[in-house]
Amino acid sequence: MKKITIHDVAELAGVSIKTVSRVVNNEASVSTNTKSKVNAAVKELNYKPNVSARNLRGSQTFIFGMLYDNTNAYFVMDMQNGLLSECLDQNYELLIRPCNSRAPDIVKQVSDLIHHSRLAGLILTSPLADNPDIIDYLREIGLPYMRITSGKAAIGTCEDGIFVDDDSASMHITNHLLTLGHTKIAYVAGDIAHQATTNRLDGYIKGLNKAGIAVDEALILKGEYSFDFGVEGFKQLLKLPSLPTAVLAGNDEIAAGILYCARLHNISVPEDLAIAGFENSPFSRQTWPKLTTASQPNTEIARRAAQLLIKMCRPDTTGEHDISQHCFIPELVVRGSTQKGA
Amino acid sequence: MKKITIHDVAELAGVSIKTVSRVVNNEASVSTNTKSKVNAAVKELNYKPNVSARNLRGSQTFIFGMLYDNTNAYFVMDMQNGLLSECLDQNYELLIRPCNSRAPDIVKQVSDLIHHSRLAGLILTSPLADNPDIIDYLREIGLPYMRITSGKAAIGTCEDGIFVDDDSASMHITNHLLTLGHTKIAYVAGDIAHQATTNRLDGYIKGLNKAGIAVDEALILKGEYSFDFGVEGFKQLLKLPSLPTAVLAGNDEIAAGILYCARLHNISVPEDLAIAGFENSPFSRQTWPKLTTASQPNTEIARRAAQLLIKMCRPDTTGEHDISQHCFIPELVVRGSTQKGA
């Protein structure tokens, strides 16, 4: 298997290697005729530019990094798959790195990764995407990045990123519970380092307010996005003088934990307790009863993030940098954990 | 942020760049004194070799690929984390690629990945690790690879790889059920493209045989490693003249599906039906009751695979290539799905 280099292409097309380079990189100022000759040669030889050489020489590289600190395997896999599919299509490499967002030297770690691997851009998911130190640093060094996070406040501003409108989605779920007649609704939230946590909580509070129901702080628990915290949170609720009739969980894992614990205490779901999750992860379909939740298309979200980041890295496309942002709104999915027979 | 290159290290240590290169690559024939001087400089400057440059110049690269085709997010994440932690420690890159093992051109895909990304080695998980076409191809081109798969037959032979002794583990679980008095035990297996499926089935059959119980083919179902197939499989069992009193599932996801379906039909677990899974994934702790299963340390397995692969790529370590293989034996974990109160 002979290695095809830029020289082979140049020779076959009868041009210089620089011209081949120009065509491959879609630079302007190559005559249409030359361009098609080169493209034909590229195709005939099945030429792919050597990534290492480009990265070594070029000011710009073709490597993105995906940084995550998330215990939710489903979420991470969806992100990864979406990013990979887009990156590979566009001849970008994707470096995937787990990290600990609470490490004191997290900014340095990010910096090391960027410089050592010469990243062209970075994709951040929560809670990293919500860490101002990291964002400030990226802005400071001028590295293109895409945040995948929660919020609609940013929409309309000049802030780039992919945003999920958890606020509205959470309000929809809350309304759903209110419509079913619940008035005492607890909220078992995840990690407040995630912007989503605040926004989901806001949606819940707004929903209650609109219905004229006072928010009871004793019914709001904050912890982390895990099954175990769902269990733990429910135990706390059990200590209250009386149980709420419904619980909104920060995500499906928490909801599954609550459901598990409710079962241990012989509490019927949804009759004695309605439970709703968030994210529509496989979790929500693998409990009994299945979980009411809010669906968000994570793979699609990731793919969109990669698209926007690639666009940011290619200023070729005429003119200045326009805002690269997009907002997804999760959809309510009603199932048996809140409504019998749904 | 100044970029630290091999020249900076050489200058600080007062040696030539070649010597630094030797130390970094663990080549023989560097005096202990020089080596420690260089290592000190490396540490002080926080030097990391530029991967692109090494890959470009060297005959050998420092990029491994991890290829997977697995819908089990927990498994993939564990593998990924284990491989990454070892690779990063040893200054290897890890390229992660999902793929479709049933694509007709899968060998060409593998070949393209290897050549285009100039991989130094490949780590394969099931079912790719069990595909003879791929293995033959890798052997043919002489690329170092590590299979992470099931089996103990290979142990003692000259075959490299990480093996999980599912056969024995499955027999242990079967014995556990037999000890509890079950005699009519069904087996709801996963995808037979996975070697683990065959081996787990073998263990089950051996267990029954030893107890003098005839194997009933009607009680053996083959499908895929998913929650949904658990549901589907259980529905099939319901069509039998009488239900088995115990079910062994191909993995925890299948077991969770069976459990889910059993609940829908008001069948008590473990009283009316004992259910056991495999893998000790988070699934097994998030059902009610929790699942009896077999525990296997996936992250550790992955780390070991990377270690062995790295060793294979560094023949420096005196002498010829000795066998690189390791065997893990999953451990029985008894929980409430088979034994009340466990």
Place this chain on the structure above:
DNA sequence: CTGAAAGCGCTAACAC
């Protein structure tokens, strides 16, 4: 045991 020189495949800067 150690160093000097060449060059991997490509792009940036400057010619023409």
Place this chain on the structure above:
DNA sequence: GTGTTAGCGCTTTCAG
């Protein structure tokens, strides 16, 4: 519009 030259950071080859 296109070609020439230099060199990214490293390993390889060959001298010492």
